[in-house]
Amino acid sequence: MKAQSYFSRDYAEARARFLEAARAAGARVESTVHPLRGPAGEELAMDAAWIGAEDAPRVLVLGSGTHGVEGFCGSGCQLAFLDRLAAEMPAGIAVLLTHAHNPYGFAHLRRVTEENVDLNRNFIDHDAGHPANDAYDAIHGFLLPEDWDGPGRQAADRAMMAFIASRGLETFQAAVSGGQYDHPDGLFYGGLRPVWSNRVMRAAYRKYLAGRDRIALIDYHTGLGPRGHGELIDASIGGNIALTRDWYGADEVTSPAEGGSVSAPVSGVLPMAAQDVTGRDRIGMIAIEYGTIELMEVLTALRGDNWLYLHGDVSSPLGHEIKAEMRRAFYGEDEAWCRDVLDRSEEIIRKALAGLSGS
Numbered sequence: 217m218k219a220q221s222y223f224s225r226d227y228a229e230a231r232a233r234f235l236e237a238a239r240a241a242g243a244r245v246e247s248t249v250h251p252l253r254g255p256a257g258e259e260l261a262m263d264a265a266w267i268g269a270e271d272a273p274r275v276l277v278l279g280s281g282t283h284g285v286e287g288f289c290g291s292g293c294q295l296a297f298l299d300r301l302a303a304e305m306p307a308g309i310a311v312l313l314t315h316a317h318n319p320y321g322f323a324h325l326r327r328v329t330e331e332n333v334d335l336n337r338n339f340i341d342h343d344a345g346h347p348a349n350d351a352y353d354a355i356h357g358f359l360l361p362e363d364w365d366g367p368g369r370q371a372a373d374r375a376m377m378a379f380i381a382s383r384g385l386e387t388f389q390a391a392v393s394g395g396q397y398d399h400p401d402g403l404f405y406g407g408l409r410p411v412w413s414n415r416v417m418r419a420a421y422r423k424y425l426a427g428r429d430r431i432a433l434i435d436y437h438t439g440l441g442p443r444g445h446g447e448l449i450d451a452s453i454g455g456n457i458a459l460t461r462d463w464y465g466a467d468e469v470t471s472p473a474e475g476g477s478v479s480a481p482v483s484g485v486l487p488m489a490a491q492d493v494t495g496r497d498r499i500g501m502i503a504i505e506y507g508t509i510e511l512m513e514v515l516t517a518l519r520g521d522n523w524l525y526l527h528g529d530v531s532s533p534l535g536h537e538i539k540a541e542m543r544r545a546f547y548g549e550d551e552a553w554c555r556d557v558l559d560r561s562e563e564i565i566r567k568a569l570a571g572l573s574g575s
């Protein structure tokens with residue numbers, strides 16, 4: 217069977233197949249419908265599927281689509297899990313599959329939510345104030361050119377390359393992607409209050425994870441690192457990284473805070489909402505980050521998408537071109553990539569289940 221067969225052409229197909237496979241696996245399914253619709257008028261929702269005893273002490277959590285368009289990957293891995301592994305779960309372990317955390321972004325091929333918010337920067341304590349990102353302030357202007365195919369873009373690109381030449385790519389990546397809370401029209405904007413997807417995910421984690429003994433959470437992402445490779449990134453931010461290093465291997469789990477990860481240090485990631493419910497000692501949380509295309513090409517896609525919603529027309533030929541680039545930046549799509557993604561996912565899920573089964 218081709219690995220590609222688990223991956224869907226669009227959000228609507230991914231959702232329909234997920235619901236069907238979840239029910240076939242005996243899951244209890246609960247859908248939270250989004251207030252907006254998809255590009256073809258389809259319903260959008262975050263769908264949660266629970267497999268196993270209601271009072272299972274240990275839970276494996278697999279999440280997809282935190283970053284919208286990255287949901288092609290996570291949804292494919294969830295479908296493969298339902299088809300290949302769900303029937304052989306060890307005793308005492310239940311599974312929670314959360315499908316399309318940001319269904320708007322998945323359906324519209326955007327990384328952000330309908331509020332232009334990076335959901336994985338939105339889980340901070342908004343009452344405690346918002347962190348400054350001075351380096352982002354300095355580059356905001358040239359990330360967002362006035363035109364996408366004219367002199368404005370060329371000038372912006374020159375300024376961006378000059379910044380990288382003088383400050384280095386790593387500093388640039390940290391400035392862009394670390395998260396910022398001062399430019400609602402900008403990139404990697406974390407928002408000033410919990411967005412719809414944040415509230416829905418918090419409610420789901422409260423409902424399904426409170427009071428469990430042990431939880432392994434895996435959140436699927438794409439767009440950073442070598443093509444097809446799945447890096448395991450600590451998602452606990454000061455939490456229990458020792459637990460995930462024990463389960464997956466000390467050399468396997470990278471920490472943006474320590475350096476040496478494809479991700480820059482970030483604030484406000486979604487798994488923190490699960491840790492808030494369970495307490496830090498009971499949960500091991502990772503993001504699995506699969507590479508697609510080159511970092512600067514991914515950034516160009518994100519800048520184009522940002523420009524499109526500020527100044528452009530999604531239905532124009534240029535709009536279609538930018539959308540195709542977004543898809544290419546966050547979904548590898550070919551058979552080799554899909555196979556690498558599924559093999560790595562299955563390897564990690566098996567390690568998570570072994571970890572949960574231990575003491």
Ligand SMILES: [Zn+2]
Pocket residue numbers: 283286436437438
């Ligand atoms: Zn992501």
